[in-house]
Amino acid sequence: RKEVEQDPGPFNVPEGATVAFNCTYSNSASQSFFWYRQDCRKEPKLLMSVYSSGNEDGRFTAQLNRASQYISLLIRDSKLSDSATYLCVVILPSGSARQLTFGSGTQLTVLP
Amino acid sequence: DTGVSQDPRHKITKRGQNVTFRCDPISEHNRLYWYRQTLGQGPEFLTYFQNEAQLEKSRLLSDRFSAERPKGSFSTLEIQRTEQGDSAMYLCASSNRDSLNTEAFFGQGTRLTVV
DSSP states (O other), X not given: OOSEEEOOOOEEEETTOOEEXXXXXXXTTOOEEEEXXXXXXXXXXXXXXXXXXXXXXXXXXXXXXXXXXXXXXXXXXOOGGGOEEEEEEEEOOTTOSOOOXXXXXXXXXXXX | OOSOEEEOSEEEEOTTOOEEEEEEOOTTOOEEXXXXXXXXXXOEEEEEEETTEEEEEOTTXXXXXXXXXXXXXXXXXXXXXXXXXXXXXEEEEEEOTTOTTOOOEEOOOEEEEXX
């Protein structure tokens, strides 16, 4: 079983739609969680951290469910510029130098 | 530009040749990571440095791969006797050690093609 699993998609949605991605992680002691965005043939960039209480940044909302070991990302009113691959990232327990563990990514295409 | 820089951006090599990539992290960052990414997959951890110390290597990293960070600043990743399966994007990232929530900044990567 992979340590971080995501639905690869692709998700093709019209402009203005709301889309949600989920990610599950296998290590219950994982400490920190993030969503990164990666545009085609570019490097990954931090989109947002995910906090236990949930957090929102404009049209983006991230949620963490530690009991079920999943993380979600909700994008409201999607824009063409949101088209990218969204990577779920988990930091493993303290003591492991393998700090950032990535999911395979979920591909989103927002259609005009 | 104070971001993470990688060199070269692209490398085409014949099977069996050795290649070396360089990464210059953000100057105040003491954590440096190497990742490999293939099409349709997320970045896959290769190795990690804290300052000049290489603290962890992935089990996926064969003995043909070696990485150094001699002065705790730039790092090099060498692949000896390249194989076609080594074709991938090699990404370097750096971060500050002070917080687990600190963002990791990635370079634009070196795309390796082994022919």
